[in-house]
Amino acid sequence: MTSTSSQALKLQGTGRAGSLGKGVLIVLAAGLILFVGLGLQSTFWLNLAAYTCGFALFALSVNIMLGGVGEVPLGQSMFFGIGAYAPAVMINNFGLPFEFGVLVGMVIAAAAATLIGGVTLRLTGAYFAIVSWGMSGVAMVTVHNIEFTGGALGLFGFSRLAVGPFDLSHPRTYFFVTSIILLLVLILLAHIRSSRFGHALESIRQSRHLAQSLGVNVFRERLKAFVLSAPIAALAGSLCLPFTQIVTPESMSVLRSVDALLAVLIGGTGLLYGPVIGSIIFTVVPQFLNFDANVKVLVFSLLIILIMMVAPGGLHQLIKAAGAALRCMSESRR
Amino acid sequence: MDLFVQTIINGLILGAGYALVAVGLTVIFGTLHIVNFAHGAFFALGAYAVLMLQNLGLNYLVAVPFAVLAVATVGYLVEITIVRRALYDRGEYGSIIITFALAQAIVAATILIMGPDPLPVRSPFGQTAISLFGFFLSAQRVFIAATSVVVLAAFAWWLKYTVRGQQILAVSQNPKGALYSGINVPLIRSLSFVLGVAAAGLAGMLLAPLISAFPTMGDANVIVAFTVVILGGLGSISGAMLGALVIGLSNAFFETYVSVSWTSALGWVLVILVLLFWPQGLMGRTQINRH
Numbered sequence A: 001m002t003s004t005s006s007q008a009l010k011l012q013g014t015g016r017a018g019s020l021g022k023g024v025l026i027v028l029a030a031g032l033i034l035f036v037g038l039g040l041q042s043t044f045w046l047n048l049a050a051y052t053c054g055f056a057l058f059a060l061s062v063n064i065m066l067g068g069v070g071e072v073p074l075g076q077s078m079f080f081g082i083g084a085y086a087p088a089v090m091i092n093n094f095g096l097p098f099e100f101g102v103l104v105g106m107v108i109a110a111a112a113a114t115l116i117g118g119v120t121l122r123l124t125g126a127y128f129a130i131v132s133w134g135m136s137g138v139a140m141v142t143v144h145n146i147e148f149t150g151g152a153l154g155l156f157g158f159s160r161l162a163v164g165p166f167d168l169s170h171p172r173t174y175f176f177v178t179s180i181i182l183l184l185v186l187i188l189l190a191h192i193r194s195s196r197f198g199h200a201l202e203s204i205r206q207s208r209h210l211a212q213s214l215g216v217n218v219f220r221e222r223l224k225a226f227v228l229s230a231p232i233a234a235l236a237g238s239l240c241l242p243f244t245q246i247v248t249p250e251s252m253s254v255l256r257s258v259d260a261l262l263a264v265l266i267g268g269t270g271l272l273y274g275p276v277i278g279s280i281i282f283t284v285v286p287q288f289l290n291f292d293a294n295v296k297v298l299v300f301s302l303l304i305i306l307i308m309m310v311a312p313g314g315l316h317q318l319i320k321a322a323g324a325a326l327r328c329m330s331e332s333r334r
Numbered sequence B: 001m002d003l004f005v006q007t008i009i010n011g012l013i014l015g016a017g018y019a020l021v022a023v024g025l026t027v028i029f030g031t032l033h034i035v036n037f038a039h040g041a042f043f044a045l046g047a048y049a050v051l052m053l054q055n056l057g058l059n060y061l062v063a064v065p066f067a068v069l070a071v072a073t074v075g076y077l078v079e080i081t082i083v084r085r086a087l088y089d090r091g092e093y094g095s096i097i098i099t100f101a102l103a104q105a106i107v108a109a110t111i112l113i114m115g116p117d118p119l120p121v122r123s124p125f126g127q128t129a130i131s132l133f134g135f136f137l138s139a140q141r142v143f144i145a146a147t148s149v150v151v152l153a154a155f156a157w158w159l160k161y162t163v164r165g166q167q168i169l170a171v172s173q174n175p176k177g178a179l180y181s182g183i184n185v186p187l188i189r190s191l192s193f194v195l196g197v198a199a200a201g202l203a204g205m206l207l208a209p210l211i212s213a214f215p216t217m218g219d220a221n222v223i224v225a226f227t228v229v230i231l232g233g234l235g236s237i238s239g240a241m242l243g244a245l246v247i248g249l250s251n252a253f254f255e256t257y258v259s260v261s262w263t264s265a266l267g268w269v270l271v272i273l274v275l276l277f278w279p280q281g282l283m284g285r286t287q288i289n290r291h
Helices: A002-013 A016-039 A043-069 A074-094 A098-120 A125-145 A171-193 A196-206 A208-213 A218-244 A254-267 A274-289 A293-310 A316-333 B002-032 B039-055 B060-086 B091-114 B139-161 B163-173 B175-180 B185-211 B217-232 B237-257 B263-277
Strands: B129-132 B135-138
Touching (some): A043 A074, A043 A171, A043 A196, A043 A218, A043 A254, A043 A274, A074 A098, A074 A125, A074 A254, A098 A218, A098 B263, A125 A254, A125 B217, A125 B263, A171 A196, A196 A208, A196 A218, A254 A293, A293 B091, B002 B039, B002 B139, B002 B185, B002 B217, B002 B237, B039 B217, B060 B185, B129 B139, B139 B163, B163 B175, B175 B185, B185 B217, B237 B263
């Protein structure tokens, strides 16, 4: 609890110096994007980097609920799936362009979140997690059973995945498009965080009843956060499509949400860019380890448990704790 | 009319099986205040335990009690290493993620050790069907229902008439009060967790001859168990039993008269409706998880 309250204090303290810091961060991020995009030569790594950005978007969406609202959104994969299915259906069944499908997916996701959230966000804790899981279960059964989503086989063989003049089948273009979208979403989220809405959300997460007693409309703010998170998840689903080249009912599976939860937990729920760092670790590290898929699940699940037991706020907590311990030691030596 | 009665019978038998998983889940929730998302993994562990004992040459009926002991042992180890240290009195946020991750880890470990494919479990009842007043019943399903009813009745009796059972009820009603009355609360919590997962394991063993043992076999069942438990009210044992019958009957009727492929969505729809209009469940005590 102490770490969260000090965070809130820091938030209040950011004035002009904070916006300057933000500018520097944005320039740094843009530099990183250019460096990675121009520096990487192999198509495999460029594609993976692009996918990582798409996955990071999904992790950010999950963290709006986990770190922002304080609920475990096991069903967030449903919005990811909507985002993956919408362009796939638009391209394969109606011959419409990819961008249009992406927009349709985001609109459907936002509308679905408004409806679902209106019903489920009055619930909290395990009740919300279970119902959210259930919603994704219902969505999975639905795409399994209706015809135009391709049933169990899913949809594949898309004619053209492009955003305007940018052809996403070129790995470098794909990376630049996804990474710039990721950066824009991060800037948007940073703005929201320091807005009135962001503060209201933080107050709800820390103490729902206190926030309510101070006149915050708890249900409405939670619903706003949920409706904000859904189109971001859908966008992530769309942007992962050029990498996966196929969309199946599995894309709505709760396991997707668990992957994103892990990425969020590794990076830290309290940091805005924590989920991005977590996603990079989550997608890149296994490439070097040459793990069997099940070994990967086993290792990462045990890692989640370990993180939750020793550093529930994210791995950076450990680094902070180690730093504090070092400082203590050096001071006592003096 | 025959179809109608047959559907009712199927539903009751189905419900008796669900009740075992659901009661385990609700006992754990009642005393530990965590929703055990790893419940399905213990369900699968039960099936694999009986399978391994069978491979050693034991008869199915002899293997079942030993397998229950094996699952209980694993449950106890998990309780003292993870659940006890990480979960108690820490809000639901952490417990949801930890138990979910635990489930993933157990399933992945099972795949690595036993392989991903379904493995048949033999039972003396085999695939035989009994005919009763002109209605057909699978012998294994009757065995499941009978075992489940006997075990649950014994459990209910134990809760009501023994000191330990009363202590479990006391802890689930008021952990602090129980502690002040001299009840060993950590011990009772361990006991509840072990009993709960052992019940899940037993259900897995009973169902394995019908659906074979496979690593993710617990998923579908634990989802049904969630719907049952929420329908009955989290933490309420009689609610879980009633909920199991309601879900069993409604699933059977939906399968017979509407559609098989949409049945798995039905439970969730029921849960959402119940949470909307009856948030404390059919027999739940208070509504604490709404605002």
